[in-house]
Amino acid sequence: MRELLEKGAEVDAEDGEGRTALSVALAGGKEAAARALLEVGAGVNSGTGRRPLHAAAEKGLVEMVRELVGKDAEVDAEDGEGRTALTVALAFGQEAVARALLEAGAGVNAGTGRRPFHAAAEKGMVEMVRELAGKGAEVDAEDGEGRTALTVALAFGQEAAARALLEAGAGVNAGTGRRPLHAAAEKGMVEMVRDLVDKGAEVDAEDGEGHTALTQALAGGKEAAARALLEAGAGVDAGTGQRPLHAAAMKGTVEMVRELVEKGAEVDAEDREGCTALTVALAFGQEAAARALLEAGAGVNAGTGRRPLHTAAEKGMVEMSCWGLVPSGQLDELPRRAFFQLWRAPMAM
Structure with missing residues (x-):
C-alpha cells in the first residue's frame, strides 16, 4: 500500500460504490492499514458513498471511532440510506461504539433515514433505548415505513425493549404505517396485546393495507392473540382490507372460523x-x-370475483367440487370453465 502511494496513488480516490481506501480498510477491520492511510493524509470525511466513520462503527472499532472523531470526522454525517454512524453502530449491535459516538456528541434524532431509536429497538438493546430516551430521542418518531420504535420492537419480538419504550411514553396508537397492536398481534404476543389495549390502543385500527390487528393475528395463525383481541371487543367484520374470516379461512383454523361466525361475521362478505x-x-x-x-x-x-366451484376445480378437490358445492341432481349443470379446470388441475400436479 505504501509503495502504491509513493508511486502517486490518489489516497482519497473512490471505488464504484463511492468509498475511499480508508473506508474499505475500516470495513474490513484492517486498523493498521487505516492508520497508515491516515498518516499520509486520507480524508476522514472523504467519499460520496459510505464514510470512514460509518465503516468503523459497523465493525465495532471503538478506538478508531474516537480517533476519526478526534480528526474532525462529521459525527452526524449520513450514508446513502440517510443513517448516521450512531444508527449504524446500533443496527449492528455495537453498543460500545454507540456510547463512544454519544460521548462525541452524536445526535439522538439525527438522520433522514432510519433513526438511532429504531435501530436500538430492533436489536432489543434495552439500556440503550432508555439512554436514548433520556437524551431526548423522539419516542414516537417514524421511520420510512411510518413505524415508531415501539412498532419496530414488537415486530422483531423485542418485548423488553417495547416495555422500556412504553415506560418512556411511547404512544400505543402512534405511527402512520403499521400500528404497535398489529405488530404484537402478528407475533402472537398475547400479554403485550392485552397491555396495549389496556393502555388505549384502538382495537379495530387499520394498517396501510386495511387490515385490523385481529386479521393480522389470524393471518399469522396466532389464535391466542386473536382470542385476546376478541375479548377486547375486536370487530369480526372490521377492516377495509382482508376480513378476519378470510384470514382464518386461509390458515385453515377451523375453530376460529366457527367462532367468528358465531360472533356474527358475515359469512359471504x-x-x-x-x-x-x-x-x-x-x-x-x-x-x-x-x-x-x-x-x-x-x-x-x-x-x-372468483367463485368457490372454480377454485375447488382448479385445486382438483373432486369431493368438494362435485358433492360439497353442487346441489344433488345438478352435476350436469357444472359450468364449462369449472369442468375443464377440474380435469386440468390434477394433470398439472
Missing part, C-alpha cells in the same frame, strides 16, 4: 378481489375450513 371466505379457504386447500363455512351457510355461488 367479499375481499377486495370479490372472493368470499369459502373461495379463499378452497384456494389455499383448506378443505376442513371450507366445510365449516358450508355448515355455517356460506353461499356456493356467492362472490363477485
